[in-house]
Amino acid sequence: MDTPSPLDVDRAHLIHPLHHPSAHAGTRVWVSGRGAVITDSTGRDYIDGLSGLWNVNVGHGRQELADAARQQMVTLAFHSSYAGGTNEQAIALAERLSRLAYPSINTFFFTSGGAEASETSFKTARFYWKALGKPDKTKIISRHRAYHGLTLAAMSATGLPAFWPMFEPRTPGFLHIAAPDPYRFVNTTPDVSLGVAAANALEDAILREGPETVAAFIAEPIQGAGGVIIPPADYFARIREICARHDVLFIADDVITGFGRTGRWFGLEHYGVEPDIMQFAKGITSGYVPLGGVGVSDTVRDVINGVPPGKRWMHAFTYSGHPTCCAVALANLDIIERERLVERSATAGARLLEKLRTLEAVEGVGHVRGQGLMAAVEVVADKSTRSLFPAEAGMTQKLTDAMLERGVYTRVAMDCICIAPPLVTTDAQLDQIVDTVRDAVTQVVGSLSAHHP
Numbered sequence: 001m002d003t004p005s006p007l008d009v010d011r012a013h014l015i016h017p018l019h020h021p022s023a024h025a026g027t028r029v030w031v032s033g034r035g036a037v038i039t040d041s042t043g044r045d046y047i048d049g050l051s052g053l054w055n056v057n058v059g060h061g062r063q064e065l066a067d068a069a070r071q072q073m074v075t076l077a078f079h080s081s082y083a084g085g086t087n088e089q090a091i092a093l094a095e096r097l098s099r100l101a102y103p104s105i106n107t108f109f110f111t112s113g114g115a116e117a118s119e120t121s122f123k124t125a126r127f128y129w130k131a132l133g134k135p136d137k138t139k140i141i142s143r144h145r146a147y148h149g150l151t152l153a154a155m156s157a158t159g160l161p162a163f164w165p166m167f168e169p170r171t172p173g174f175l176h177i178a179a180p181d182p183y184r185f186v187n188t189t190p191d192v193s194l195g196v197a198a199a200n201a202l203e204d205a206i207l208r209e210g211p212e213t214v215a216a217f218i219a220e221p222i223q224g225a226g227g228v229i230i231p232p233a234d235y236f237a238r239i240r241e242i243c244a245r246h247d248v249l250f251i252a253d254d255v256i257t258g259f260g261r262t263g264r265w266f267g268l269e270h271y272g273v274e275p276d277i278m279q280f281a282k283g284i285t286s287g288y289v290p291l292g293g294v295g296v297s298d299t300v301r302d303v304i305n306g307v308p309p310g311k312r313w314m315h316a317f318t319y320s321g322h323p324t325c326c327a328v329a330l331a332n333l334d335i336i337e338r339e340r341l342v343e344r345s346a347t348a349g350a351r352l353l354e355k356l357r358t359l360e361a362v363e364g365v366g367h368v369r370g371q372g373l374m375a376a377v378e379v380v381a382d383k384s385t386r387s388l389f390p391a392e393a394g395m396t397q398k399l400t401d402a403m404l405e406r407g408v409y410t411r412v413a414m415d416c417i418c419i420a421p422p423l424v425t426t427d428a429q430l431d432q433i434v435d436t437v438r439d440a441v442t443q444v445v446g447s448l449s450a451h452h453p
């Protein structure tokens, strides 16, 4: 009998994220990576246009991170961080983050990834209001096209409806407002800017629900999985004001936008405001080992520390403060600082955006946007109406495949080709990504137009 191929074994034994056999037909087996390049089992190289899943910020193949993991594993791979125990790596990482994060955020809880960070934020927001004698403040407001993770509450905060139907009912008390999408938000109040109008939707929702029932508002500084939506410059100042006015905690989901992705350490730095709670994951270890977490403002920390023992923050997680993961994070931060990758993201991103903007002349390219090394090219059927191709056109798969065939790995979300390569990607590789997007869109849109003249 023939030995089954790895893909046969995969199909027999693995369930993948977003699983369906139809999505797994042309599957690549990824075997190695170096810098911004990944290699599949046939030996073909691709530019990693999405840094894995928006997380391999320092690029692939870093010996230094493997050394940090090995050193910690042979010393103390794991022990519990439950109150009453701690470890040097978690302590050092929390202290370091307090210097890097928003000034008012100095205290941290570690998880394994972003969804657990979302859960932690939601539970902490509820805890905060209960501790302050406002137990009815429990609702969480988020935005359409948001992505906050796979757990039931994070899924309920997620504003991409495709994630919901087969897992409903969603957690009660989660609602959504429109995304501040400069390309698609319809401003019906022209006396104010688009950014202010989009933020005012939060105040409308809070007033409709009753401020005494709303615990928090959660937002990605730049929405990633929803198609790289970059809010106007005045959006978050207004959001901050509305949250303060109605006693609603503001949670920044920096899971993608953290650790240099946007050309700053964290996403809200572009907007000059600070959250009450921030969450992070992905880039903190560049994906070499799983780690996420939340940071809380000094005010929130004081409330957590101020309750009597019987009302303690009863939120527990085996892998919180995992010494090996924290050791890798510290080594990863060393690389980001030593190689000035945050600055690199800003300058390379500005150059990338300038080149991507030339694609706006291409048939089918509706909008191009970017901040640091986080960008998107949105493909439309009609540039004047901004309408998308019908779902039957299968643009997501077609564009993803066309990019891959030309040697660039990326993801396509609602016909937005997302681009978030490692912060070490060279200018020549970035130019190759731009050329590949041009070719892929021209071919895919051209073939559709040929079928539907």
Ligand SMILES: Cc1ncc(COP(=O)(O)O)c(C=O)c1O
Pocket: 112, 113, 114, 115, 116, 118, 147, 148, 149, 150, 220, 224, 225, 253, 254, 255, 256, 281, 282, 292
């Ligand atoms: C903004 C944001 N929040 C949360 C998550 C969930 O993170 P994880 O997949 O690590 O649970 C993601 C994942 O893509 C994300 O982009």
